Amino acid sequence: MSSVMADFEMPDSMVLRPTRRPVVNTAEFRAAMSSVGSSVALVTARRGDEVVGRTVTAVLSLSASPPAVLVSIDIMSRLADVVAKTGGFSMAVLAESQTEIADAFAGKVPQEERFDLGEWSRWPSGQPLLAGAVTVIDCEVIGSIETGTHVLFAGAIVEAESHDERQPLIWQRHGYHTLTPID
Numbered sequence: 001m002s003s004v005m006a007d008f009e010m011p012d013s014m015v016l017r018p019t020r021r022p023v024v025n026t027a028e029f030r031a032a033m034s035s036v037g038s039s040v041a042l043v044t045a046r047r048g049d050e051v052v053g054r055t056v057t058a059v060l061s062l063s064a065s066p067p068a069v070l071v072s073i074d075i076m077s078r079l080a081d082v083v084a085k086t087g088g089f090s091m092a093v094l095a096e097s098q099t100e101i102a103d104a105f106a107g108k109v110p111q112e113e114r115f116d117l118g119e120w121s122r123w124p125s126g127q128p129l130l131a132g133a134v135t136v137i138d139c140e141v142i143g144s145i146e147t148g149t150h151v152l153f154a155g156a157i158v159e160a161e162s163h164d165e166r167q168p169l170i171w172q173r174h175g176y177h178t179l180t181p182i183d
Contacts, residue, residue, distance in 0.1 A: 040176070045127060067157040090139065
């Protein structure tokens with residue numbers, strides 16, 4: 001495998017600088033971002049007997065080589081702590097039938113009861129594995145970036161399963177949606 005290197009100096013970490021102009025307020029930010037339709041995913045992690053997870057929409061495909069994703073997690077959350085300490089996480093892109101699970105992991109169910117919903121097993125790594133999702137992946141953390149309120153974890157995908165017959169659950173304008181084919 002050959003690698004292509006950037007023709008510029010790479011920093012050890014991303015350093016955020018202050019803006020030159022005032023930023024929008026939180027309400028304006030939330031209104032603008034609510035128009036972006038995103039797949040609903042769960043990011044989960046395990047440390048010993050403790051399993052934690054959260055519903056997220058801030059997920060993106062990072063690279064094909066190595067195959068990796070980027071997830072954004074609240075830096076003060078227990079999930080961020082467990083991911084940082086274990087160096088791994090799993091992710092499930094939820095199917096349109098999994099709204100109850102999405103709501104539970106978004107905080108509508110206490111953390112200790114969330115894994116009572118859905119059918120769970122474990123990846124060989126020990127990370128949680130949700131049945132019935134569109135895609136499930138197991139990741140090893142290969143980098144992270146702190147942004148103040150959140151941490152971005154880059155995860156190399158070490159295991160993956162996809163189910164083409166399932167449709168993803170979409171979050172847009174503060175509600176769930178499903179894909180409708182365009183004829």
